[in-house]
Amino acid sequence: QVQLVESGGGLVKPGGSLRLSCAASGFTFSDKFMTWIRQAPGKGLEWISYISGSGTTKYYADSVKGRFTVSMDSAKTSLHLQMNSLTVDDTAVYFCVRGERGLDDAFDIWGHGTLVTVSS
Amino acid sequence: DIQMTQSPSSLSASVGDRVTITCRASQTISTYLNWYQQKPGKAPKLLIYGASSLQSGVPSRFSGSGSGTDFTLTISGLQAEDFATYYCQQSYSNPPFTFGPGTKVEVK
Numbered sequence: 001q002v003q004l005v006e007s008g009g010g011l012v013k014p015g016g017s018l019r020l021s022c023a024a025s026g027f028t029f030s031d032k033f034m035t036w037i038r039q040a041p042g043k044g045l046e047w048i049s050y051i052s053g054s055g056t057t058k059y060y061a062d063s064v065k066g067r068f069t070v071s072m073d074s075a076k077t078s079l080h081l082q083m084n085s086l087t088v089d090d091t092a093v094y095f096c097v098r099g100e101r102g103l104d105d106a107f108d109i110w111g112h113g114t115l116v117t118v119s120s
Numbered sequence: 121d122i123q124m125t126q127s128p129s130s131l132s133a134s135v136g137d138r139v140t141i142t143c144r145a146s147q148t149i150s151t152y153l154n155w156y157q158q159k160p161g162k163a164p165k166l167l168i169y170g171a172s173s174l175q176s177g178v179p180s181r182f183s184g185s186g187s188g189t190d191f192t193l194t195i196s197g198l199q200a201e202d203f204a205t206y207y208c209q210q211s212y213s214n215p216p217f218t219f220g221p222g223t224k225v226e227v228k
Contacts, residue, residue: 045164045207047217059215095163105211106154106169113163
């Protein structure tokens with residue numbers, strides 16, 4: 001069964017760090033691309049990072065550039081998002097999402113999401 | 121960056137109604153336009169990709185059309201399970217992958 005399962009969310013103080021993980025089952029990242037998308041409480045969807053299936057190409061939204069780092073393991077079944085210098089504006093549900101080249105780069109598989117709360 | 125807008129931001133409808141949601145891109149995106157459905161507390165679900173292609177398993181009452189800058193999502197015969205928020209998203213110029221602000225379909 002193709003699925004993504006996120007972990008690592010929680011409560012962190014402003015200025016703190018958190019590392020999110022995403023475990024994939026039923027596929028490997030090799031011929032896909034992976035993204036992190038977040039949703040602040042009551043708000044819309046915001047794409048924040050991209051990593052190619054090879055792991056060599058990475059992009060970030062301006063809102064997280066320089067603070068967040070995306071990576072994947074060598075088996076290409078686990079994705080990570082290292083989040084540093086967190087602010088209250090980073091409070092959101094974070095989704096690990098698969099991008100499918102064969103579907104015009106649409107996001108076809110979504111994890112259930114993990115909540116990150118930044119508060120003092 | 122390409123900006124996406126949607127209209128209306130919300131609408132009220134009844135079961136059986138035909139519902140149309142519009143999405144506009146700030147510049148041409150060919151047919152690289154995708155639609156997602158999100159229910160409260162759940163992850164979004166891909167409905168339509170490439171402006172008009174129905175994702176596997178999605179009911180045929182959902183359809184998409186458009187190209188260039190103007191797109192529509194139509195639900196022909198709204199069902200109870202269709203009350204949700206719908207987002208468009210462009211995959212033409214990536215990154216960034218930009219989403220529209222969403223359209224909430226509520227019960228009349």
